[in-house]
Amino acid sequence: xxxxxxxxxxxxxxxxRGSGSLEILGRVEGDVSVNGELVIGEDxxxxxxxxxxxxxxxGAVQGDVRGSEAVLxxxxxxxxxxxxxPRIGVATGALVKGLVRTDGEPxxxxxxxxxxxxxxxxxxxxRAAAPAPKAEPREESREESGDSxxxxxxxxxEAPPPPVVPALAKxxxxxxxxxxx
Amino acid sequence: xxxxxxxxxxxxxxxLSSEEEVVVQGNLRGKLTTTDAVSVGSSAVIEADVSAxxxxxxxxxxxxxxxxxxxxxxxxxxxxxDVKASRLTIADGASFKGNVDMDV
Amino acid sequence: xxxxxxxxxxxxxxxxxTGRISGEGxxxxxxxxxxxxxxxxxxxxxxxxxxEGSVHAESLEIAGSLLGDxxxxxxxAVRSGAVVRGDLRGSEISIxxxxxxxxxxxxxxxxxxxxxxxx
Numbered sequence: 001x002x003x004x005x006x007x008x009x010x011x012x013x014x015x016x017r018g019s020g021s022l023e024i025l026g027r028v029e030g031d032v033s034v035n036g037e038l039v040i041g042e043d044x045x046x047x048x049x050x051x052x053x054x055x056x057x058x059g060a061v062q063g064d065v066r067g068s069e070a071v072l073x074x075x076x077x078x079x080x081x082x083x084x085x086p087r088i089g090v091a092t093g094a095l096v097k098g099l100v101r102t103d104g105e106p107x108x109x110x111x112x113x114x115x116x117x118x119x120x121x122x123x124x125x126x127r128a129a130a131p132a133p134k135a136e137p138r139e140e141s142r143e144e145s146g147d148s149x150x151x152x153x154x155x156x157x158e159a160p161p162p163p164v165v166p167a168l169a170k171x172x173x174x175x176x177x178x179x180x181x
Numbered sequence: 182x183x184x185x186x187x188x189x190x191x192x193x194x195x196x197l198s199s200e201e202e203v204v205v206q207g208n209l210r211g212k213l214t215t216t217d218a219v220s221v222g223s224s225a226v227i228e229a230d231v232s233a234x235x236x237x238x239x240x241x242x243x244x245x246x247x248x249x250x251x252x253x254x255x256x257x258x259x260x261x262x263d264v265k266a267s268r269l270t271i272a273d274g275a276s277f278k279g280n281v282d283m284d285v
Numbered sequence: 286x287x288x289x290x291x292x293x294x295x296x297x298x299x300x301x302x303t304g305r306i307s308g309e310g311x312x313x314x315x316x317x318x319x320x321x322x323x324x325x326x327x328x329x330x331x332x333x334x335x336x337e338g339s340v341h342a343e344s345l346e347i348a349g350s351l352l353g354d355x356x357x358x359x360x361x362a363v364r365s366g367a368v369v370r371g372d373l374r375g376s377e378i379s380i381x382x383x384x385x386x387x388x389x390x391x392x393x394x395x396x397x398x399x400x401x402x403x404x
Binding site for chain 3: 027045047060062070072078079080087088089090091092093094095096097098099100101102104105106107108
């Protein structure tokens, strides 16, 4: 068995993918995709989309979470993004902002709520994990264009959820910096 | 027990920075920095500059390595890149291409 | 058909209602309702029961099916075996594995992912 661990004192800026299981106790700023079990510990944090077979999360994720078998959020987990899996559990005390859908159930359609359904970017700019559109309508148009362009001036991004948005800009900078040095 | 283990089959593309021991058995492409030790296992393939307290290489590393203490290139290990460390050992059966700066 | 227990109202298993239900106290749905529910106490949709409409209540427990939005001041619990589609807003929301859901949760989440650590 190869169990990988991203330890408490470790920060990964970039994508993590592969076979086997993975435990995240530190931070990942990028997408995580493994075909085995994935555990995100209490102090673990991922800014990016997350996929695995059986995902147990007690930490923080800003991005969509997709389990091919199950997604279980424990007490204390915080997720801003959508959850999909055949089996989903959200414990009391876990916080989620996003769509939660078990496989086979219809998506909450745009038809049902035209005001909020349509504009949401589908799964992709995962690290942009758009907050629910109706809450911050301005947010999403920014994020849709934001991907290909350099981050906007910080002040402009600093608006609604303060800890989240400026951090995104910093992550983007860090990535750029890596290429330069 | 190492704090961070990149197991065989796992790939990281990007920067990994840490304050604890890092064991790599899988793939890493980008940059690896820790204030503790790094161990590159025989199955590991690293394309990154590595900076650590000490570094043991039994797998493949392409990139410049810097260690505050020492670099040990073990039998079967392969390093292409420059080494900066106060101590360096290259075992019989290891391959190495690059410059060495022992900072005398 | 609507009986009163110490905890509040109960709509029995054979009860079918089309229309709006509102009132004081708790409500336990064992039958089928098409219409919106608004009660001041706790609401419960038991296994086998169904509600098509929105639910406003102090808290909500769903073991049956709810097609519609729910807003509570207290917690919302989705039990294993439940089928729920709609927006859920409550102080705390829990979903048991084994339920079938397509829901939107809008919890205020403070993600303290903060600034990336310096190298």
